[in-house]
Amino acid sequence: MKDFVYHRPSSLDEATGLLAGAEDAKLLAGGMTLLPTMKQRLAMPSDIIDISGLSGLSGITVTADSVEIGAATKHAAVASSAEVQAVIPALAKLAGGIGDPQVRNRGTMGGSVANSDPAADYPAAVLGLGATIVTDRRSIDADSFFTGLFETALEEDEIITKIVFPIPEAAAYVKFPSPASRYALVGVFVAKTKGGLRVAVTGAGPCAFRATDFETALAKEFSPTALAGVTVPADGLNADIHADAEYRAHLVGVTARRAVAEIANGGAA
Amino acid sequence: MQIALTLNGKEVSAEVRPSLLLSEFLREQLGLTGTHVGCDTSQCGACVVHVDGVSMKSCTMLAVSAAGTAVTTIEGLAQGDVLHPMQQAFHECHGLQCGFCTPGMVMSAIEFAETTPEPTEEKARAWLEGNICRCTGYQNIIDSMLAGAAKMKSTQAGA
Known part of the structure; x- marks a missing residue:
């Protein structure tokens, strides 16, 4: 790991000041991603601002x-x-x-x-x-x-x-984890909220996104069968050694149906 | 940077460079080589220690971040010649073969026992997500965890 200047600010104001004043500062909280990234020298910040101890940020x-x-x-x-x-x-x-x-x-x-x-x-x-x-x-x-x-x-x-x-009326999260890392190959969060039905997908695309076709189908009928034939396009989804884009697209459907079933069966609120 | 912390019950202060990992600090600067480094990528769990009573992977924590905390390593568990109940359970159930992963397994297993009111094999297996053993096939480790958890409970009840 490349050396850096370490700061442990005692207030949020001090942290923002340090962040603005440094050449290439990074915030350190848990460090579960940042430290491995720094070990591989994929990140080489000039300054580390450790905010893990700041009071008022936890709870x-x-x-x-x-x-x-x-x-x-x-x-x-x-x-x-x-x-x-x-x-x-x-x-x-x-x-x-x-x-x-x-x-x-x-x-x-x-x-x-x-x-x-x-x-x-x-x-x-x-x-x-x-x-x-x-x-x-x-x-x-x-x-x-x-x-x-x-x-x-x-x-x-x-x-x-x-x-x-x-707080939603009901929600469920189902993920298909990578057997090695437990990161989500695909994870789908389904929620019945006051603002309507929401289906959010992680793992499949460059960042988390909403599966709007799933939301429309579930708004009409909230059941796993309502999602039969509803898909997300594989185009633009992630592809790597763990799963190609078509497989991830397939998993979005499978995990979404499992999440809907969990809510329908009253498994999770 | 100057840091001060409580290590295995004793006050320690030392001069460290900010980029020094807690695992490096323990092993290379203090000579406490009971904490092992297997993968150095936060996967294997050989480096697990306790920081303020909870298990952490010391290869993925800066030594400077441990300033002001209480750190316990595998060296801090036994009372003289008397092993910690979890160490004793690993000994009795033969929860190891080569022993490389054992320090991390024991440290992780202690937190499992402390935070799991009703330990089961299923819960023990789920807990070991972050500790990898390449020899045993885990069976004796699971036995050790459950036996150790029972010992810790009875020791606590007796104290």
């Missing part, structure tokens, strides 16, 4: 209609939260299926969402539930947040502070 607050989760909240905290399990069990289940126990003990929600890894789990929940990403300067709708492969609507020195998830 879970449940209100009447939403769950607010601080950006530095660990996956393990979301997975084991009785409050999250009670109101959005699909979100707790998703968090409990990320990586392995040690990744969940250190990785953070904000880090995962800001990174927009095409195979990460959280983006599916953020998009599927129609969450709001709150930063140090504004609020961003999930629908306009994920813009491409490792690309988001965040500005260079913008910091996610929390994510607000509206």
Whole structure:
């Protein structure tokens, strides 16, 4: 790993100041992606700003209609939260299926969402539930947040502070994990929300996206059979040694039907 | 950078470069080679230690990030000649062959026992997602985890 200057700011203001002032600074929270990337020298930041200890960035607050989760909240905290399990069990289940126990003990929600890894789990929940990403300067709708492969609507020195998830009527997340890494080859988050039916897909494309044809079909009839024959085009989907684009397109249909069945059977709210 | 932390119950302070990994700090700077480095890519779990009581892969954490925390390594488990109940269980159930993955397995298994009220084989297997063994086929490791969890419970009840 290439050397860098290490900072541990004591406030969000100090962190944004450091971020703006450094040549090529990176924020470090859990480091579950950043540190391996730096070891491979795919990233060689001049400065590391460690925000893992910043107070006010961690924690879970449940209100009447939403769950607010601080950006530095660990996956393990979301997975084991009785409050999250009670109101959005699909979100707790998703968090409990990320990586392995040690990744969940250190990785953070904000880090995962800001990174927009095409195979990460959280983006599916953020998009599927129609969450709001709150930063140090504004609020961003999930629908306009994920813009491409490792690309988001965040500005260079913008910091996610929390994510607000509206509580859905029902939701389920089903993923087809890579047997080696547990990253989603394909993951589908289906939610019945106040704003309508949402189907979000991760793993299949350059970033999380909504499967609108699935949403239209499910709005007419909410059952796995309503999705018979509904597909996403394989064109532009990810293809690698694990799965080609056609297979991923097929898996989107399979996992979506499983998620719908889970909701229809009352498996997850 | 100067860092201070509690390591296996003792106060330690040291000068480290910011890019030093916690695994490198433990093994190369402090000579605590019980923590192993297998893959160095956060897959294998041989490097698992406890930071403030929860298991972490020390190959994917900066030593500077451990400043102010309490770190426990495999060397910090036994009380003199008396093995930790989980170590004793790995010994009795022969939960190892070559032993390379064992320090990480034991550290991970302890958190499993501490956070799982009713341990089962299925839960133990799911927990081992981040610990890879190339020898045993896992069967004796699972036996060790369950036996160790039971021992820890009875030790706690007896204390």
